[in-house]
Amino acid sequence: MLRIAVPNKGSLSEPATDLLREAGYRQRRDARELVLPDPDNDAEFFFLRPRDIAVYVGAGTVDVGITGRDLLLDSSSPATEHLPLGFARSTFRFATTAGTMTDLAQVDGQRVATSYPVLVETHLRERGITPSAVVRLDGAVETAIRLGVADVIADVVETGTTLRAAGLEIFGEPLLRSEAVLVRRSDVDVPAGLDVLTRRLQGVLTARQYVLLDYDVPTSLVEQAVAITPGLESPTVSALHNNEWAAVRAMVRREETNRVMDALYDLGARAILVTSIHACRL
Numbered sequence: 001m002l003r004i005a006v007p008n009k010g011s012l013s014e015p016a017t018d019l020l021r022e023a024g025y026r027q028r029r030d031a032r033e034l035v036l037p038d039p040d041n042d043a044e045f046f047f048l049r050p051r052d053i054a055v056y057v058g059a060g061t062v063d064v065g066i067t068g069r070d071l072l073l074d075s076s077s078p079a080t081e082h083l084p085l086g087f088a089r090s091t092f093r094f095a096t097t098a099g100t101m102t103d104l105a106q107v108d109g110q111r112v113a114t115s116y117p118v119l120v121e122t123h124l125r126e127r128g129i130t131p132s133a134v135v136r137l138d139g140a141v142e143t144a145i146r147l148g149v150a151d152v153i154a155d156v157v158e159t160g161t162t163l164r165a166a167g168l169e170i171f172g173e174p175l176l177r178s179e180a181v182l183v184r185r186s187d188v189d190v191p192a193g194l195d196v197l198t199r200r201l202q203g204v205l206t207a208r209q210y211v212l213l214d215y216d217v218p219t220s221l222v223e224q225a226v227a228i229t230p231g232l233e234s235p236t237v238s239a240l241h242n243n244e245w246a247a248v249r250a251m252v253r254r255e256e257t258n259r260v261m262d263a264l265y266d267l268g269a270r271a272i273l274v275t276s277i278h279a280c281r282l
């Protein structure tokens with residue numbers, strides 16, 4: 001039985017549950033459920049606070065869990081990253097009152113507020129910078145400067161909207177680029193079911209990166225069309241009833257879909273259709 005920890009709240013919770021559901025696992029319908037058995041898949045899900053997940057995995061009380069790379073690093077847990085999951089992408093940055101600091105060295109002797117004290121202290125120590133204090137806050141860290149408990153903050157930045165609204169500005173290099181990750185203990189035997197979970201998650205993640213493109217093209221242009229959509233191994237080319245035309249099917253990277261459709265249309269392809277892929281094994 002594979003024991004899997006899933007974030008019960010916050011920005012990781014819904015996308016983690018969606019990913020597992022798409023990968024064929026049973027997921028809770030009611031946010032008050034804390035444990036959910038999935039006997040068909042020989043798995044059991046534990047809905048835990050995202051910050052605690054690396055702790056449970058590190059202690060070996062659950063086999064794997066979904067958390068943020070930033071939370072994993074801040075936990076000091078012996079858990080390690082097994083698979084990046086591509087959602088909840090963010091950077092972790094220093095920021096202060098706009099127009100006052102440009103260089104990380106200026107943090108020396110200043111008070112830094114953060115929800116990630118281990119991450120921040122490690123980063124500064126490795127660079128020989130000594131803040132006067134690291135103030136640990138639970139959230140809304142951007143307000144700490146205005147309220148006078150810190151001179152600098154270090155926090156998660158996605159779009160930068162929260163920082164701008166607080167009159168703050170990033171400075172220095174990012175401490176880290178984070179995203180949701182599947183974590184496990186790498187110093188223990190691979191638990192039963194982890195290979196299947198990994199393959200299924202990778203299948204969904206890959207499927208999200210591609211679309212399936214179908215189009216008709218005059219047979220004289222098939223070679224040129226195939227050069228635009230080479231697919232993974234090679235595209236499927238089928239005969240049409242009208243033998244002057246062929247039908248082509250190929251996987252295309254999602255972000256290239258419109259560029260590829262434009263190129264195919266310009267070439268003379270018609271009836272160009274795009275379909276989402278829900279899961280795959282490549």
Ligand SMILES: Nc1ncnc2c1ncn2[C@@H]1O[C@H](COP(=O)(O)OP(=O)(O)OP(=O)(O)O)[C@@H](O)[C@H]1O
Binds near residue numbers: 012070179
């Ligand atoms: N705006 C955001 N964009 C992307 N990732 C985010 C964002 N805010 C938090 N995260 C990520 O979510 C994880 C933290 O989850 P956690 O539940 O502790 O905080 P949260 O998502 O901010 O929820 P809340 O503040 O409601 O408690 C971290 O991995 C962090 O990088």
Ligand SMILES: O=P(O)(O)OC[C@H]1O[C@H](OP(=O)(O)OP(=O)(O)O)[C@H](O)[C@@H]1O
Binds near residue numbers: 138140141156157162
């Ligand atoms: O760059 P942005 O797109 O603005 O996103 C970043 C903000 O989102 C999160 O805050 P959240 O809303 O979770 O509140 P919190 O600070 O209380 O955790 C994070 O802590 C940042 O404050």
Ligand SMILES: [Mg+2]
Binds near residue numbers: 139
């Ligand atoms: Mg938050």
